[in-house]
Amino acid sequence: MERPLSPxxxxxxxxxxxxxALSILHRLTGIALAVGSILLTWWLVAVAAGGDVFAATHALxxxxxxxxxxxxxxxxxxxxxxxxxxxxxxxxxxxxxxxSAYRSGYAVLAATVVLTVLTWLYVFxx
Amino acid sequence: xxxxxxxxxxxxxxxxxxxxxxxxxxxxxNGLQEWRLQRLTAIALIPLGLYFAxxxxxxxxxxxxxxxxxxxxxxxxxxxxxxxxxxxxxALVGLRSVFADYAHKRATLVVADLIVRAATIxxxxxxxxxxxxxxxxx
Numbered sequence: 001m002e003r004p005l006s007p008x009x010x011x012x013x014x015x016x017x018x019x020x021a022l023s024i025l026h027r028l029t030g031i032a033l034a035v036g037s038i039l040l041t042w043w044l045v046a047v048a049a050g051g052d053v054f055a056a057t058h059a060l061x062x063x064x065x066x067x068x069x070x071x072x073x074x075x076x077x078x079x080x081x082x083x084x085x086x087x088x089x090x091x092x093x094x095x096x097x098x099x100s101a102y103r104s105g106y107a108v109l110a111a112t113v114v115l116t117v118l119t120w121l122y123v124f125x126x
Numbered sequence: 127x128x129x130x131x132x133x134x135x136x137x138x139x140x141x142x143x144x145x146x147x148x149x150x151x152x153x154x155x156n157g158l159q160e161w162r163l164q165r166l167t168a169i170a171l172i173p174l175g176l177y178f179a180x181x182x183x184x185x186x187x188x189x190x191x192x193x194x195x196x197x198x199x200x201x202x203x204x205x206x207x208x209x210x211x212x213x214x215x216x217a218l219v220g221l222r223s224v225f226a227d228y229a230h231k232r233a234t235l236v237v238a239d240l241i242v243r244a245a246t247i248x249x250x251x252x253x254x255x256x257x258x259x260x261x262x263x264x
Contacts, residue, residue, distance in 0.1 A: 027224065034217035040210070041249045041256075043186065047193045048256035054190045062187050070186055077179055084168050091165060123184045 022105050026083045029076040036073050071120070078115040082108040160219050167216040174209040197260040210253040218246045 046057035060066045086104050089095050095104055181202065185193050196202050221242045229235040 027220075030217070030220045031224065033213075034221055037210075037213060037217060037249055038245075040182075041253045044197075044206070044253050044256040047190060047197060048259045050190050050194070058187075058189070067187075070183060074179065074183060077175065081172065081175055085172065088165065088168060119180060119183055122180065126184065 018105050019101055022083060022108065026080060026087070029080040029083075032076045033073070033080055036076070039069070039073075074116050074119060075112065078119070079108070079112040082111040082115070160222070163215060164219045167212045167219075170212045171209070171216060174205060174212055177205055178209045194260050197257055198263075200261070203257050203261040207254055207257055210250060210257075214246045214250050218242060 043057060043061075046054045061070065086095070086108055089104070095101060181196070185196055197206065222239060225235055225238045225242075229238055
């Protein structure tokens with residue numbers, strides 16, 4: 001049998017499980033946030049530079065694409081944060097039983113939604 | 127030469143010679159250091175990240191004066207610099223572990239590694255310079 005390498009295991013060789021889906025999602029959001037750090041630096045530099053550079057950056061950020069990027073960043077950030085805390089708890093040696101792993105997985109998803117909604121409510125209302 | 131040290135986890139870390147033998151192992155070839163850095167920055171990023179996310183999502187669409195005024199005050203300036211350092215260090219370790227898993231050729235791994243290291247240093251430098259320029263120029 002030809003042994004498949006890790007990235008190709010998921011759709012073909014594994015049955016869908018919430019735990020493995022959350023695991024790969026942790027990585028994907030991590031990569032997305034790493035790419036997002038380029039935008040963060042760009043924004044900081046734009047604020048420091050002012051003038052046309054800031055105007056162009058501002059125009060992008062308030063456009064539908066910009067808002068979508070910010071919204072995507074917030075979901076990725078809160079998911080990676082909650083999922084990361086779950087990983088830290090595992091590192092400490094707790095929550096390995098199948099039941100608790102599933103429970104914490106759903107808790108992470110719920111917390112992501114709650115934090116994202118609360119943050120955007122705060123952004124629009126404050 | 128036969129080694130009589132206990133292999134049990136509780137003694138392994140305290141045993142200097144066992145620790146020396148494994149300290150250069152792992153995909154990063156520096157033993158536990160990257161693992162530890164990943165967890166330390168993760169813990170730091172819980173409060174820093176929550177503070178940053180709450181601030182940035184409001185400020186990202188604001189005008190330049192508001193954003194600059196925020197970065198010109200000492201607490202936000204310090205916390206943003208700390209967030210950038212912790213975040214980039216965390217990202218660097220994470221991306222390196224992704225490459226270690228998916229880059230199957232040594233050359234690819236070395237090149238990818240150099241690129242993310244260089245990018246991390248450039249992003250950290252540019253971010254800190256930007257914040258310092260705003261902070262010092264108020």
